[in-house]
Amino acid sequence: MPTSENDSPPVYREIAEDLRAAIASGELSHGDRVPGENDLMKRYRVARATARQALSVLINEGIVVAIRGSGVYVRTFRPLRRHGPRRLSRELWSTGRAIWQADAADRGFETDSIEIGNVAAPEHISRALGLPAAAPVLRRCRRYRLDGRPMQLATSYLPADLAAGTAIGEADTGPGGIYARLAELGQAPAHFTEEIRVRMPTPTEVDRLHLSAGTPVLDVLRTALTAAHSAVEVNEMTLDGSAYILQYDFDA
Amino acid sequence: MPTSENDSPPVYREIAEDLRAAIASGELSHGDRVPGENDLMKRYRVARATARQALSVLINEGIVVAIRGSGVYVRTFRPLRRHGPRRLSRELWSTGRAIWQADAADRGFETDSIEIGNVAAPEHISRALGLPAAAPVLRRCRRYRLDGRPMQLATSYLPADLAAGTAIGEADTGPGGIYARLAELGQAPAHFTEEIRVRMPTPTEVDRLHLSAGTPVLDVLRTALTAAHSAVEVNEMTLDGSAYILQYDFDA
Numbered sequence: 001m002p003t004s005e006n007d008s009p010p011v012y013r014e015i016a017e018d019l020r021a022a023i024a025s026g027e028l029s030h031g032d033r034v035p036g037e038n039d040l041m042k043r044y045r046v047a048r049a050t051a052r053q054a055l056s057v058l059i060n061e062g063i064v065v066a067i068r069g070s071g072v073y074v075r076t077f078r079p080l081r082r083h084g085p086r087r088l089s090r091e092l093w094s095t096g097r098a099i100w101q102a103d104a105a106d107r108g109f110e111t112d113s114i115e116i117g118n119v120a121a122p123e124h125i126s127r128a129l130g131l132p133a134a135a136p137v138l139r140r141c142r143r144y145r146l147d148g149r150p151m152q153l154a155t156s157y158l159p160a161d162l163a164a165g166t167a168i169g170e171a172d173t174g175p176g177g178i179y180a181r182l183a184e185l186g187q188a189p190a191h192f193t194e195e196i197r198v199r200m201p202t203p204t205e206v207d208r209l210h211l212s213a214g215t216p217v218l219d220v221l222r223t224a225l226t227a228a229h230s231a232v233e234v235n236e237m238t239l240d241g242s243a244y245i246l247q248y249d250f251d252a
Numbered sequence: 253m254p255t256s257e258n259d260s261p262p263v264y265r266e267i268a269e270d271l272r273a274a275i276a277s278g279e280l281s282h283g284d285r286v287p288g289e290n291d292l293m294k295r296y297r298v299a300r301a302t303a304r305q306a307l308s309v310l311i312n313e314g315i316v317v318a319i320r321g322s323g324v325y326v327r328t329f330r331p332l333r334r335h336g337p338r339r340l341s342r343e344l345w346s347t348g349r350a351i352w353q354a355d356a357a358d359r360g361f362e363t364d365s366i367e368i369g370n371v372a373a374p375e376h377i378s379r380a381l382g383l384p385a386a387a388p389v390l391r392r393c394r395r396y397r398l399d400g401r402p403m404q405l406a407t408s409y410l411p412a413d414l415a416a417g418t419a420i421g422e423a424d425t426g427p428g429g430i431y432a433r434l435a436e437l438g439q440a441p442a443h444f445t446e447e448i449r450v451r452m453p454t455p456t457e458v459d460r461l462h463l464s465a466g467t468p469v470l471d472v473l474r475t476a477l478t479a480a481h482s483a484v485e486v487n488e489m490t491l492d493g494s495a496y497i498l499q500y501d502f503d504a
Binding site: 009013016020057060061062063084085088089090179188189190191192193194195196197198199200201202203204214216218241242244245246247248249250251252 | 261268442446451493498503
């Protein structure tokens with residue numbers, strides 16, 4: 001029972017489809033200039049409004065970016081493969097490496113802003129950590145950059161009494177980061193849950209992540225649990241959706 | 253080193269932030285009417301253009317939906333939790349249940365369109381399945397609905413010689429679906445890889461998934477591998493991003 005959708009699409013969609021195919025095939029690749037309104041008007045014998053509409057479709061899809069006064073270009077960024085299970089394996093943080101080093105082995109990944117302090121836990125955080133309402137938690141807000149471009153906001157919460165007096169409350173958490181410090185406290189993470197949602201960014205996120213039009217964000221909410229299934233950290237991450245491929249491997 | 257972003261935001265952003273907070277707190281919940289332009293003009297003493305801009309921010313974020321001639325409403329759909337590892341566990345399909353039954357136990361999940369046929373494998377598919385270029389593959393294209401609403405497009409590819417003469421090529425693949433049939437052939441999936449990307453939809457996808465403005469899609473590319481790590485199926489899925497929460501659990 002194939003569906004029938006045989007109405008012929010409007011011309012601007014056909015033009016957009018041609019350009020999309022040229023990008024998918026690699027004929028136009030990252031950073032290439034896409035034919036402009038004048039080129040499209042000549043090539044397809046259409047009005048300027050039609051050419052503009054075709055380009056708008058691709059801009060709104062986020063596969064090309066308009067640069068004012070210059071033209072329209074195929075997106076230039078190589079996405080980062082974020083491998084869920086492998087990047088959080090114990091071998092990694094127990095040998096003193098930062099988790100994000102697994103994502104971006106040979107690329108310039110860095111924290112460019114960090115704010116640390118104790119706060120009263122927001123409701124969903126106290127619930128996730130199994131704490132009383134508004135219990136004190138240590139909050140760490142960071143922004144990460146890759147190749148100089150901001151691409152992730154992350155806010156971790158840990159029970160304040162667990163973190164007190166450890167490097168977990170410092171800007172530099174030491175070799176292996178938070179998880180290695182938790183292990184030293186006998187609270188090593190053994191299980192993780194990641195929940196992924198996708199949505200359009202708020203204006204504040206557009207600013208902080210320098211997002212161009214047509215770029216959704218990924219919300220990744222990670223809970224780290226000990227072997228005894230007690231939650232020791234919740235990390236709320238917001239990722240530039242154009243910058244990431246998330247990968248998860250698991251068994252049947 | 254906290255970042256300083258102290259410029260006071262434009263009024264329309266503040267109004268949008270108020271409405272967003274009302275939705276986040278549950279004061280306005282799914283299906284509620286959001287204050288209209290006239291309400292906002294009175295309440296905030298702003299011009300119509302400012303009120304409209306505030307509502308546009310939320311519409312573009314996809315957290316409210318404008319219904320022509322009626323008003324603007326908080327999104328009414330309860331997202332579907334799609335639990336990666338659990339839904340693909342062998343216990344599930346080996347006992348004759350369909351995989352999507354794990355997602356939507358008590359809800360009306362159904363296939364409403366299916367197209368099946370042999371094709372020459374597209375390049376990325378022959379590569380993923382370890383087949384020669386343009387090798388014959390069985391392709392199954394489906395659309396899924398939940399509560400009457402289309403929410404997922406899925407196209408599976410399997411080596412044509414593997415599927416030949418089995419129910420894998422039928423509209424009804426029988427109890428436990430494709431994976432149970434593969435198991436009967438001694439080719440049971442043992443490992444899965446899922447790759448997740450996010451992007452704005454193409455116009456065709458907007459039509460087929462009935463997407464409203466500000467709704468991104470999730471691309472999930474799943475490869476099913478046997479215990480001997482031979483790829484037996486690749487499934488390219490496109491999910492309505494507003495309809496899903498993806499969950500993955502794994503160990504450190």
